[in-house]
Amino acid sequence: MAAHHRRQWAAAAVAAGVLSIAAPGPVYAVDFDIVFPADTACEFELGVNVTGGKPITREFFDSDGNTVRTLTAGRGSDLTFTNVDTGATVSLKGNGSVTSTIIHPDGSSSVRSTGHNVLILFPTDVPAGPSTTLYVGQVSYDVDAQQVFTLTSASGRTTDICDELG
Template sequence: MAQKNGRRIAAIAAAVALGIVAIPSPASAADFEFVVPAGQVCSFELKVTGTGGSAVEREFTNPKTGTVRTLTAGRGSDLTFTNTSTGATFSLKGNGSVSSTIVGPDGGGTVRSTGHNVILMFPTDVPAGPSTTLYVGQVVYETDAQSNFTILSSSGRTTDICGQLS
């Protein structure tokens, strides 16, 4: 249970960093910091710190079923990733991204993100983590109600952030 709760916290914090969570529109993201244990999103303990950023979110609803789609656009937070074992850091300036989510009946959905997006993959994801990747271009993935991700496709450039910190 602790792993699932930690997973949700990390997923939420990562989403805030990217401006892809429900934030009152328009809004600025609060500064944040979280640490993910070794073996979860990198082979080592990873600290993620974010500052700034803003996003606008629109929600599309069906009177019978509730939210059916969300559209989020904005500039993500400036991010610093730290390998806590070595002190090595990798920083990214906040850039633009747009995410469209088709919400599924189980609370999960299919997300199409374009621009600059960082995705943290855990051992329960597909492909299985640990991995932390910057996608510049487009990435499409599914998420279930427990925040497990399945990458469906990507195009553009990728950067292995764990590799940058090893």
């Protein structure tokens, strides 16, 4: 899978796992599984099972009809992370969170999430991954047009999912 497509899947997994980003109005998440190759999300092959969630997403538009901001809130999906090599698992129940995303004209975005959020960083991100971290508090990051994530701030409690599974 190309790096750009892996990044899209990683972003989808994070979004779905945390909030199951969906159309405006109350909806249920689509359950899915994804496996990240070794040295992508963790040092080992990482499986993620995503189930449930009840988010609500609102989109905000400029005068030309372009989406300039999204706000997603609600109960996130249940997540089960698996070290594919050892079979070890870590399960997280879906909790509440709010994510505000500012979409810039150049295709980049700035994201601020509060509550319970999982952020997966690849080796091409800043700081360089592989890492899969649960943030309970606030986490902010920028995403450039090439889908490179740059962590800009974090506060609260963190759990290193890769260490938990190692």
